[in-house]
Amino acid sequence: MLVLSCSNLRKTYIVDTILDGISFTVENGDKIGVIGLNGSGKTTLFNILSGEVEQDSGEIYIQKDIKIGYLKQHTKIESNKTIFDECLEVLTPLLNMEKELGGLEEKISLESQKGETNKLKSLMDEYAHLSEKFLALNGYGYKSEIKGVLKGLGFSEDDFDKEVNILSGGQKSRLSLAKLLLEKPDILLLDEPTNHLDIDAIGWLEKFLKEYKGAALIISHDRYFLDNVVNRIFHIENLKMKIYNANYTEFMARRKKDLEIYKKHFEDQQREIKRQEEIIARFKSYGGEKYHRLAQSRQKLLDKMKVLTKPTDTMKAKIRFEPKIKSGRDVLKVEKLGKSFGDLKLLEDINFNIYRGEKVGLIGANGIGKTTLFKIVLNQ
Ligand SMILES: Nc1ncnc2c1ncn2[C@@H]1O[C@H](COP(=O)(O)OP(=O)(O)O)[C@@H](O)[C@H]1O
Ligand SMILES: [Mg+2]
Structure with missing residues (x-):
């Protein structure tokens, strides 16, 4: 089912055209990655759609009757409620x-004392209708649903009673995302949703979105995340949008081919322009009315x-960092490292070696001690 479509959208800020000739359709259940360089107009598109x-x-x-839910790139949420109540x-x-x-239950029990009245029947009907709706909206499971979403996005049970106002920016973003997912809008617009998530939470969100019944448009620079979630790519470049019905990896392969074909067209055209210019120059050098006219008509075609x-x-910006001094093979050796803050034991018996040229990923849940480890290594 078609839920959203656009035709020929154009947006200009003062004199700068940001988007032009943007047309697309979105079907229910579509999971779409919206990609493009910074400043290409992705957020602007979402602002227009919302x-x-x-x-x-x-x-x-x-x-x-379609509801759109929008997670902004930078969210501000202020509330003196707790995290859980905010979700409620x-x-x-x-x-x-x-x-x-x-x-209704109370009314029914009162009415039933009078026997099988008509009023009782209509109350029962009303009750049946409402409880069916309640069930469909997961009314009996909403508390565990809230817990599931909050935990999935990296909150612990201890966090649930924390006041929203004291949360960090990243936590507030995660809470905004949680609220949006609980709302279950028909179309989700997510502007860089993984920015504040750790690996576990990204994995959880991937699964959640894949199973999401509604449609989702997702701005992201995370190719692995996109590959796991989306079935279409909207690529914005030079004001225009190109649509690929593919995941990210396939998109890259097709784009590479598209670029090659375009490059060939461009080179062919340049060659042709040069050839025509040479002919025109030659005609002109012949002199005379006839050659002048021939040169002119060719020039017109060229124009x-x-x-x-x-x-x-x-795609090919290359930056290299050359080290000032070349180190030996051993770069960093950590042995039996431990760290506690008061009663909280953060790190214990950490051992590792890093050798020249290695690139190491440091992963772990939020708050596990990654930044602390960096600070210790840097003597801070
Ligand atoms: N309110 C605004 N006024 C003027 N220019 C804007 C405004 N919002 C965005 N722009 C400009 O539009 C372009 C696209 O921005 P944006 O949509 O945020 O890109 P993206 O999300 O792809 O990084 C940028 O050049 C940005 O400076
Ligand atoms: Mg943006």
Whole structure:
């Protein structure tokens, strides 16, 4: 089912055109990676789709009764509630339903004392209808659902009672994401959702999104994450958007081919332009009315040609860091390292060697002691 479509979107900020001729459709259940260099207009597109920013021209069609949920790149959330209560708020309609069901139960038990009245029958009908809806919305499991999402995104049970205002920026972002996922909008717009997640939470989110019934558009620079989640790629480049019905790896392969073909077109065209220019120059050098006219008509054709822009290999920025001094083979040796803060034992019996040229990934859950280890190694 089609849930969203755009045709010919265009957006300009003062004089800078950011997006032009953007058209696409989104089907229910689509998982789409939106990619492009920084500043290419990805966030702007999301702002337009969410209705926060208005496009200059072009149409957006959103299927009736479809809810869009938007996780912004930088979230601000302020609240003196606890993390758990903040999540509960998302489920207010569900909580109201629960109350309503409780009220109906009371009425039913009162009415049933009078025997099989018509009123009892209609109360029972109402109850059946409402509890069916409640069940469909996972009304009996919402508490464990909240817990599951919070834990999945890296909160521990101890965190649940913490006040939102005292959280770090990263924690607030994770909470915003949790609330959005609990809301279950029909279309999720996620702007760099993995920025504040550790590996475990990224894995959890991958699974969650893969199983998500609605559609999701996800801006991300994380190719592994994209490969695990998306079935389509929207690539924004030079104001335009190209659509690939593929995961990230396939997209890269196809793009490489596209670039090669484009490069060949460009080179062919350049050669042709040069050839024409030479002919024109030759005609002109012959002199005379006839050759002048021939040169002119060829020049006109040349002027009308739609000249391709030079392909830029944006994927190939190469930066090298050369060390000032070349070290020996042993670079870092750590033996029996331990660290506690008061009663909290953070690191114990850590041993490792790093040799010249090695590139090592340091992984672990948030708060496990990775930064502390760096600080110790740096004598800070
Ligand atoms: N409110 C604004 N006013 C003027 N220029 C803006 C505004 N928002 C974004 N831009 C410009 O639009 C371009 C695209 O920005 P953005 O959509 O944030 O890119 P991305 O998310 O792909 O990194 C950038 O050049 C940015 O400076
Ligand atoms: Mg952005």
